[in-house]
Amino acid sequence: MPVPQSRGLVSRSLLRETAYQAIRDAIVDGTLAPGERLNDAALVEWLGVSRTPVREALTRLEQMGLVQTKPGRHTLVSPLDVRAVRNAQSVTTAMHELAVREAVPHLSATELDAMRNANARFAHALRGNDAAAALAADDDFHNITVTACANDAVRTVLEQFTPLLRRLERVHFSSLSGRGSVAQHERIISLCEAGDTEGAVAATRANWQTLRPLLDISPPESP
Template sequence: MPIPAISEPAPPRTLLRDDVYTRLRDAIVDGTLTPGERLRDQELATWLGVSRTPVREALLRLAQAGLVQASPGRSTMVASLDARAIHDAQSVVAMMHRLAVEQAVPQLRAADLAAMRVANKRFAAAVRKGDAEAAIAADDEFHGIPVRAAGNTALAAVLEQYTPVLRRLERLRFSSLSGRDSVGLHNTLVDLCEAGDVEGAAAVSHATWETLKPLLADLGEPSE
């Protein structure tokens, strides 16, 4: 008997795997899954409506990013806000965004700059309201524009891995007015990009991510 034709192809396995990873990552970042919470792959699979395989793969990736703690033969749980992991992630993310802007400035179009300004207005409004989720979404959109313009896939992969570690911390900042300094830095960054000032724009991009330093100090010194 011939195999019946399939009217709509099933989603590629890579898309399913990436979707599960993204949904679990976002649940950790937004606090749906809290630090120290045990993660059982069968429960997560049921919650997400998938098999256990993509969940297990996602948990491995989350462990590599420092969002999950997993030990062979022991339970897997949501990682705490570890000072060392966050300090390391902050320095890497700041440098990657600096590099992204250096590479992006010659590629940015007027439409890109306009989109950055619009995203920053949404960011400013969200910070004023104390809406951390909206602020993070707008901040992601703002910084994502030069990252995409740079077209550096290795750089983008590093940011995808380590930025969520910082976003957990930033939820605390963006829920208050303490994130408003970033609004001015964002405006300056767009102005410098528009002027074609590669070094100046890169320095401001780096400075934007350095505004996390006070929050890092509150975590204490990273352990050796």
């Protein structure tokens, strides 16, 4: 069939995704603080894109609970909402349990090695007190089973709710017992390698439950 006559479809899609990821990451890492007003013109200048992908990104972020928009008035970075984060934690825990349950029978030696590598980077980042690198390595570790389970619904749900968790983790990172998570990751790997699906699921649940103390901390007040 002939190539469609419409132009720019791929570039628009990439611009939209780039704008979304950049604003999302800036909210999660605290560059854009809770309560901060988001000015379209400033975002357009920062990202080097037109207003359309910026507005589309903000609409998507509002659906995730990361921004609040009042049409014709303003858009704000959402205040930290511990109740919403508790709900997100319950959902993400369940999704990671499901991912591990479906992935274990199919994990390859290469994937297990990738989990070990991610955990080594996680431990190194913790020793260096590098919160950003630690959270990135933790994401890499868990994403291996998410990818291996080949369940698009799991990935979609995690993409929706994980940023809420990571945002609060960044604020209170020093309060987490990260070194305990290194050992928990090692146990998950061992159980996966042994083919112990239910054991790996239980270890994954325990790992994500270590976030519970964090959720009992009152977030800082919004400016």
